[in-house]
Amino acid sequence: QSALTQPPSASGSPGQSVTISCTGxxxxxxxxxxxSWYQQHPGKAPKLMIYEVSKRPSGVxxxxxxxxxxxxxxxxxxxxxxxxxxxYYCSSYAGSNNFGVFGTxxxxxxx
Amino acid sequence: xxxxxxxxxxxxxxxxxxxxxxxxxxYSFTSYWIGWVRQMPGKGLEWMGxxxxxxxxxxxxxxxxxxxxxxxxxxxxxxxxQWSSLKAxxxxxxxxVKAPTAMVEADYWGQGTLVTVSS
Numbered sequence: 552q553s554a555l556t557q558p559p560s561a562s563g564s565p566g567q568s569v570t571i572s573c574t575g576x577x578x579x580x581x582x583x584x585x586x587s588w589y590q591q592h593p594g595k596a597p598k599l600m601i602y603e604v605s606k607r608p609s610g611v612x613x614x615x616x617x618x619x620x621x622x623x624x625x626x627x628x629x630x631x632x633x634x635x636x637x638x639y640y641c642s643s644y645a646g647s648n649n650f651g652v653f654g655t656x657x658x659x660x661x662x
Numbered sequence: 663x664x665x666x667x668x669x670x671x672x673x674x675x676x677x678x679x680x681x682x683x684x685x686x687x688x689y690s691f692t693s694y695w696i697g698w699v700r701q702m703p704g705k706g707l708e709w710m711g712x713x714x715x716x717x718x719x720x721x722x723x724x725x726x727x728x729x730x731x732x733x734x735x736x737x738x739x740x741x742x743x744q745w746s747s748l749k750a751x752x753x754x755x756x757x758x759v760k761a762p763t764a765m766v767e768a769d770y771w772g773q774g775t776l777v778t779v780s781s
C-alpha cells in the first residue's frame with residue numbers, strides 16, 4: 552500500500568488561506584469517506600483536525616475545513632495564524648485487506 | 663478526560679524482544695479501538711494495526727503483519743505492542759491512538775514511546 556501523495560510544503564502569510572491536497576486511488580481516498588487530517592508540531596504527538604472528510608472534532612477552530620473530490624482530499628486552513636505552522640498528514644481507510652494509509656506529509660509555513 | 667499514557671523510552675540491542683504499553687483512561691476502554699502508529703526518525707506516519715479490546719479483534723497493516731504483535735488486557739485498560747526480535751530498522755517513535763471505529767481515524771493520541779535499537 553503506497554502512501555497518499557501530499558505536497559512537501561505549503562505557505563501563506565498570516566490571515567491568508569492555504570490548501571493542502573492528498574491524492575490517493577479509488578481503493579482508498581476515492582472509495583471511502585474516512586479521510587482524516589492530523590496536525591503535528593515538532594516533538595509533539597499528532598492531533599486530529601478533521602475526520603470523515605469534513606467533520607471537525609470539538610475544540611478545533613472552524614478555520615480548518617476538509618473536502619474530497621474523486622481520489623483527492625483537501626484540507627484548507629483559512630485565516631492563517633502563527634500557531635498553524637506545523638506538519639499536516641492526511642489518512643484514509645483502505646479496506647479490510649489494506650487497512651489504512653497516511654499521506655507523505657506537508658510542512659506548512661506561516662510567513 | 664480521555665488519556666492514553668504510554669510506557670517510557672527503550673534502548674535495546676538487535677535480536678532482543680520488547681513489549682511497550684499504552685494505558686487508556688477517561689473512557690470505556692472496551693468500546694473503542696486502540697491502534698499503533700510508527701514514525702521513523704524524520705519521517706512520516708505509518709499505520710501498524712489496531713485492536714478492539716472488547717473482544718480482542720486485531721487487524722494488521724500488510725507491512726507489519728508478522729513483524730509485531732498487538733494485544734490488550736482489558737482488566738487493566740492497557741494495550742501492548744511487542745517484538746520478538748528487534749532490528750535496527752525498528753528504531754522509531756511509536757504512538758498508540760484511540761479510534762472510534764476500525765476505519766483508522768484516531769481521535770486521541772498517546773505521548774509516544776521512543777524505541778532505539780542499536781548494537
